[in-house]
Amino acid sequence: MLTTLSIPSPSQGVWYLGPVPVRGYALCIILGIVVAIWIGERRWIARGGRSGEVSDLAIWAVPFGLVGGRLYHVMTDHDLYFGAGKHPIEALYVWRGGLGVWGAIALGALGVYIGARRKGIRFLPVLDALAPGVLVAQAIGRWGNWFNQELFGKPTDLPWGLHIDPQNRPFGYYQYSTFQPTFLYEFLWNLGAFAFVIWADRKFRLGHGRVMALYVMAYTAGRVWIEMLRIDNVELKDVFGVRFNVWTSIVLFVAAAAYFVISSRRHPGREEDVYLPGRGPQDEESPSGDRPAGGVSDPVE
Incomplete structure (x- = not known):
């Protein structure tokens, strides 16, 4: 029974504009992407990059990330889509939910790498510029689980x-509300991890991929204890009695810390030039011909 002190779930997660469905989950993902691009753009300019380049890289990163996130989800929960009585075509229904964060990060980073190489941008500096915004995108995206009433934790009063x-x-929890x-x-x-990473980057002028590494450490530290609260079924659920995603977070934390x-x-220090040799803002000058200055003060650097 719903108590006055509990958090209510939405009565629906889909609305219709005529025949067009508008899904709360999709809106959260889209809003998260937009905010991440905005934060990344400001940080990239502060690092000495050109305005608009993060949006250009997003053309590669976003579709790669969506594909990677869905592949990770389908591979780790394949029995939801394949086998007797299942409908494999539903593995393509991204709008219903189901994006694995590490698949999204891995292929999203590959998309950034491809786009960066094509534009003559150094990969590690742009990763460092983008990483904090990804934390905010993930924070916003989690509200999609609220709309779908999914991925919640153990019963509680x-x-x-x-x-x-x-x-x-x-199954097995019907008596709890x-x-x-x-x-x-x-x-x-x-959001707390975002604030911490921004603070550390400002104080220690992190470079050479260390902002990205700090992002991984901050995120996985929280994911371990949050994952252990969850009761949703996953294919690779128990490895020595611990959920597979917990082990993944532990391994990634250690790898990021070592890096x-x-x-x-x-x-030590931070890269002075964010472009590859032979390519810089002067090669694609703005109408004024000015080159952005590296290290510009920025509220979200």
Whole structure:
């Protein structure tokens, strides 16, 4: 039964403009992408890049990221789409939810790499510019889980428990009505991680991919404890009694931490030039012919 202190779930996650469905999940993903591009653009200009280049890179990164996120989800939850009584075509229904963050990050980064090489941009500086905005995008995207009433945690009677409609409760939990709002925990964690990464980048002038490494460490540190609260079924659920996504987060945290330490020793400081040799803003001058100055002060640097 819904208590007055619980968090309500939306009564619906889809609205129709005539025959066109408008899905809350899709709106959250789109808004997150837009905000990430805006933050990344400001940080890139502050690093010495040209205005508009992050939007150009997004043309590569966004579709690659969507494909990667969906592939990761389908591979780790393939029984949802393949087997007796299943409909494989539904593996393509991205708008219904189901994007694996690490698949999205991996292929999204590949898209950035391809776009950066084509424009003569150094890969690591642009990753460092983009990484904090991705945390905000992930925070916003988690509200899509709220609209879909999915990926919530264990039953709870806490005042901020999330009410889940009976048809959306997993097998074995029908008698419970409120659950841990893991979407909200990750939303708040990611915003806090964003603030921490921005602070660290400003204070220590991180470069050579260390902002990206710090992003991975900050995100996975939260993902470990949040993932352990969740009760949704996943194909690779238990490895030595621990969810597969928890192990993934642990391995990535260790790898990112090792990279951060090694990079700090080998390449202290921050790159002075964000473009590859032979390519710079002077090669694609603005009407005034001015080259953006590296290290410009910026509120979100």
